[in-house]
Amino acid sequence: MMDSICASLENIEVIKNRRPILQIDKLDFPDGKITALVGPNGAGKSTLLKVLHGLEQPDGGTVYFRGQAVGGRDVMAIRRRMAMVFQNPCLFQTTVYENIAAGLRFRKFPKREIEPIVRHWAQRFGVEHLLDRQARQLSGGEEQRAALARALACKPELLMLDEPFASLDPPTRDSLCRDLRKVIKAEGITAVIVTHMMEEVFLLADRAVMLSQGQVLQAGAPEELLDNPVNDEVAQFFGGRPVIVGHIRSRSDGKVEVVTSKGRFQLPALAGDEGTYILCLRGEESEP
Ligand SMILES: Nc1ncnc2c1ncn2[C@@H]1O[C@H](COP(=O)(O)OP(=O)(O)OP(=O)(O)O)[C@@H](O)[C@H]1O
Structure with a gap:
């Protein structure tokens, strides 16, 4: 059976200083799958996420979300169906509770509905005991858990993560990775994660997309890129x-x-x- 597609990029081109930094003929993000974007520094991973999220307007090509070309007045409405989590969690300077509630308040959820949703997501990411704590008093791992709870509370259809665990110690990273995969799979969310860590690719992702110099070198199951790399660059990256x-x-x-x-x-x-x-x-x- 064919996978249904959540989002796709077609003929995307991003040019900076007269240099193409992203050139993608066609790239699909299948529904309910976790895709890892990997590649060396400067490969264009973050730019790809920004284009997908509507934060960066490509110089050419089209982003599709659920089959609809993203553009014009629809961009904000479509962006509300997505969420992005960065390496720096960028929490608001308020309590963990208010952080998780922020997107719901913005979307004008009725007050009585907000509390159970906040508690549910805080509990899923193990920060329920920290709800009254100021965000600035959290450890790095706790901050990232709160940021994930904030992102997921709004039930995004597409979750994008830009090196979310890069500054965490290995055991914290490992446990967060496993929790995140469980949650994403249980909710049926489509996710795209930029990472440099092979462990994250194999623990989290169903698919890997290797970028280099703005182009897709190979896309497939992570094991496929490990066992059958299309060229030396993929082989070195995966089999280093x-x-x-x-x-x-x-x-x-x-x-x-x-x-x-x-x-x-x-x-x-x-x-x-x-x-x-x-x-x-x-x-x-x-x-x-
Ligand atoms: N605003 C900009 N102006 C000029 N060049 C840019 C701009 N933004 C990104 N670039 C260049 O585009 C290329 C791709 O950058 P991008 O941040 O997408 O790569 P990346 O794969 O996410 O890298 P990293 O792994 O280092 O985070 C890099 O060469 C970068 O210097």
Whole structure:
């Protein structure tokens, strides 16, 4: 069955200082799927997100949202159906509660409906106990959780994330990634995440799109880019480290069977595993 498409870019061109920084013939964002945008610094990832979000007007081409060309007076109405979360969460200088409620107030939700929605999303992202706290008194991980709750409270159809976890420590990043995937999947949201971290690509994304110099080099399942890269640049980006990705096939007696493209592995079950294992291989120490 064909995937239905939430948003797409067609013949998009963005030019800065007479230099093309984004040239996309066609790129679809399928409904309910999480797409990771990856690529080296300056590849055009953030520009692509801004074009998709209507924050940046392309010099050529068309953005479609649910089959409708985005432009003119409709832009603001369509942008309200999307949400963006940045690396710097940019919380308002007020309480966590007011931050999560902000979009709902803006959309003129009735007062009595706001509180249960705020509590629901605060609880989904583990910040319910912080609702009365001023945003400036949060840790980086708590800030990002509050920013995600704020973004999701408005039920966006398309969620865009620009390196949302880049400044978090690995365990915080890992737990937030897993929570985010659960929430996005449960809500059926379409998401696009810009990231430099391979772990995030494999933990979060259903698809990966590799950009370089403003162009799409390859798009497909993350494992496809890892196992069958179209060129050296993709191979180096995805295979720069010896990583094998696997999915849990079965569990028994505290063990899991993980199926990978390189074979099956019996491994001890890890707390919090959700079905995806990333096996990183370390070279054998040579004897002196
Ligand atoms: N306003 C601008 N004027 C001129 N050049 C720009 C402007 N905005 C972006 N660029 C250039 O466009 C290219 C793409 O930038 P962009 O921020 O989209 O890349 P990126 O893939 O998100 O990079 P990074 O991983 O470093 O965040 C870069 O070479 C950047 O210098």
